[in-house]
Amino acid sequence: MRVRSAGRGGAPGARGPGMADTALFEFLLTEMVAELWARDRDPDPGPRGQKTSLSALEGMGFRVGQALGERLPRELPAFREELDALKFLCKDLWAALFQKQMDSLRTNHQGTYVLQDNSFPLLVRMASGVQYVDEAPKFLAFPCGLLRGALSTLGIRSLVTASVTTLPACKFQVVIQKS
Amino acid sequence: MKAEDDLAANCAHFAMCSRVWYKSSTPSSNTIGLILLKALLSYNYNIKNKDLFVLTYGALVAQLCKDYEKDEDVNKYLDKMGYGIGTRLIEDFLARSCVRRCHSYSEITDIIAQVAFKMYLGITPSVACRNSSRNEFSLILDKNPLVEFVEELPAGRSSLCYCNLLCGIIRGALEMVHLTADVTFLQDRLKGDSVTEIGITFLKKLEEKRYRRKK
Numbered sequence: 025m026r027v028r029s030a031g032r033g034g035a036p037g038a039r040g041p042g043m044a045d046t047a048l049f050e051f052l053l054t055e056m057v058a059e060l061w062a063r064d065r066d067p068d069p070g071p072r073g074q075k076t077s078l079s080a081l082e083g084m085g086f087r088v089g090q091a092l093g094e095r096l097p098r099e100l101p102a103f104r105e106e107l108d109a110l111k112f113l114c115k116d117l118w119a120a121l122f123q124k125q126m127d128s129l130r131t132n133h134q135g136t137y138v139l140q141d142n143s144f145p146l147l148v149r150m151a152s153g154v155q156y157v158d159e160a161p162k163f164l165a166f167p168c169g170l171l172r173g174a175l176s177t178l179g180i181r182s183l184v185t186a187s188v189t190t191l192p193a194c195k196f197q198v199v200i201q202k203s
Numbered sequence: 204m205k206a207e208d209d210l211a212a213n214c215a216h217f218a219m220c221s222r223v224w225y226k227s228s229t230p231s232s233n234t235i236g237l238i239l240l241k242a243l244l245s246y247n248y249n250i251k252n253k254d255l256f257v258l259t260y261g262a263l264v265a266q267l268c269k270d271y272e273k274d275e276d277v278n279k280y281l282d283k284m285g286y287g288i289g290t291r292l293i294e295d296f297l298a299r300s301c302v303r304r305c306h307s308y309s310e311i312t313d314i315i316a317q318v319a320f321k322m323y324l325g326i327t328p329s330v331a332c333r334n335s336s337r338n339e340f341s342l343i344l345d346k347n348p349l350v351e352f353v354e355e356l357p358a359g360r361s362s363l364c365y366c367n368l369l370c371g372i373i374r375g376a377l378e379m380v381h382l383t384a385d386v387t388f389l390q391d392r393l394k395g396d397s398v399t400e401i402g403i404t405f406l407k408k409l410e411e412k413r414y415r416r417k418k
Contacts (some may be wrong), residue, residue, distance in 0.1 A: 047295055048323050049256040052368075056263060059284055084262040091258050091352075121255050124309045166259075 035103045046122065056081065081165035082172075085176060089173020092117065096174070106200060109119045110137050122146075123185055135200035139171075140193070147192035160188040164196075177184060221393065258350055264365060281364070285371020286378075293376040296322070308405045311382070314338040315373060316402075324348050328401070338407060341389065344399040346350035356393050363390050372400065 043140035060077040096117070114126035118141075128140040146163050150156045172184045181201040187192045267277045300318050305311045309332060316328045320342075327340040349366050356363050364370075370386040377384050385404040390396035 046252055046255070048292075051261060052256060052259055052263070052296075054291075055288050055355075056259075058287065059280075080266065084259065084266055087262045087265070088255070088258040092254065095254075121252075123252075131336055158346050 041190040046145065049062055050093065050149065053146065053163065053166055054149075056084075056113070056166075061162065078161070078165045081162070085166035085169020086176070087169075088166075089170040089175075090177050091122075092170070092172075093174035093177030094139040096178070106135075106180060107131065107137075109180060110139070110198065113171060113174055121170075137198040137200075138195040139198065141196075142193045144192050144194050147188070147194060150191055156191060157188050160191060161186070162196065164188070164194060168196060171198060204341065221314075228378070241297050253348055257348055260349060260368065261352055264363075268357065268360060268363070274360055274364075276363045278362070279365045281367035282371040282374075285368035285373075286375035287371075288368070289372035289375020290379050292372060293379040296310075298412075308338050308340065311377075311405075312342070312403060333402070335362065338405040340403045340405075342401040342403065344401070348400055350393060353393065361394065363393075364391065365393050366391075366399075373401070 026056075057077075060080055062167050096112070110129060110131075114129050122145045124141075124143070124145070126139045127142045129137060130140075131137045146167065147160055148158065150163075168184040168186050172182055175182045175184075175198070181203060183199045183201060184196055186194055186196045243367055263276070264281070271277045271280065296319055299322060300314075302314055302318060305314065312330050317329045321327050325348060325411075326344065326346050328344045331341045331343065333339040333341055347366065349369070353365060356365065367388065370388065374384060374386045377386075383406045385402075385406065387402055388400070389402040390398055390400040392399045
């Protein structure tokens with residue numbers, strides 16, 4: 025059995041114990057995607073069935089994002105501005121969860137933010153390139169929920185969607201909801 | 204169903220507690236720089252890599268409790284998912300650990316406890332052998348990171364094996380190295396037992412048994 029080392033570098037054993045922490049999460053998420061997808065195979069498969077799985081995954085991501093958001097320090101004066109909250113998520117939350125920061129954050133200064141990750145760890149295991157682009161949204165539903173949940177504990181209501189052009193790069197679009 | 208709400212509430216409750224703890228320590232200086240530094244240091248302490256897995260697992264169990272009324276069904280589902288994970292995890296484990304070939308069930312169980320559990324969950328359960336034919340073992344978990352945010356089982360879920368994913372993982376991983384085993388929780392702290400104990404029973408293949416008898 026050949027060992028897949030795409031994106032993680034190097035020979036077997038070179039990965040080190042630190043990486044094992046996220047490995048378990050990745051395995052769990054992959055299994056959750058596979059299981060939820062299989063369960064939604066009702067007699068009328070199609071967009072509706074897919075939508076249920078995606079929203080279930082997104083909902084779970086949301087709860088986890090909320091719980092994680094609760095542990096972020098909120099006393100920083102930096103959080104008074106929306107943009108700083110987004111920056112904090114891009115740098116600190118992302119780094120704590122995925123050992124890397126978001127690669128870019130853009131905004132139109134009117135409540136829409138685009139967060140780009142050129143090498144999103146959850147997508148790196150899938151082959152690089154365009155063949156598995158259709159599968160990618162299933163893995164992005166959970167991180168979308170994560171971002172939405174973390175933002176909600178920072179007092180910001182949002183809608184988060186994601187898109188993939190070329191694996192393993194992806195973009196998260198955050199649209200702030202004004203109540 | 205209230206059960207999954209309780210579980211989610213437990214999750215949030217513990218997360219909130221850690222935030223309250225952080226709040227009670229007062230910064231010694233007023234400069235923005237020091238506050239930021241202290242916050243970032245505490246932040247790194249507040250969220251560990253493992254938290255993402257533990258919290259996601261909690262959300263999954265809550266979702267399954269919503270989908271299945273009977274505890275047995277949730278337990279079975281967790282075991283099934285664990286099995287799927289185990290069949291893939293074994294490759295990852297072998298790549299990271301470079302373990303040598305084992306010659307006894309006892310050695311294998313030691314590796315599960317001292318290498319695999321340590322690598323993925325950061326804990327080292329103690330191993331005990333439960334019978335003289337040396338094919339039944341117990342892993343005794345003193346600490347269990349999976350239940351870090353769970354105080355108790357939700358109401359009406361007294362037969363829930365919260366960590367049943369672990370049993371499936373062990374079973375699936377072993378099967379990929381051509382070993383069949385029964386893996387179940389024998390004791391569970393969440394159910395009121397004094398320890399959490401996973402029982403592994405290696406099932407001997409018929410040919411092996413005949414070979415052993417000949418000796």
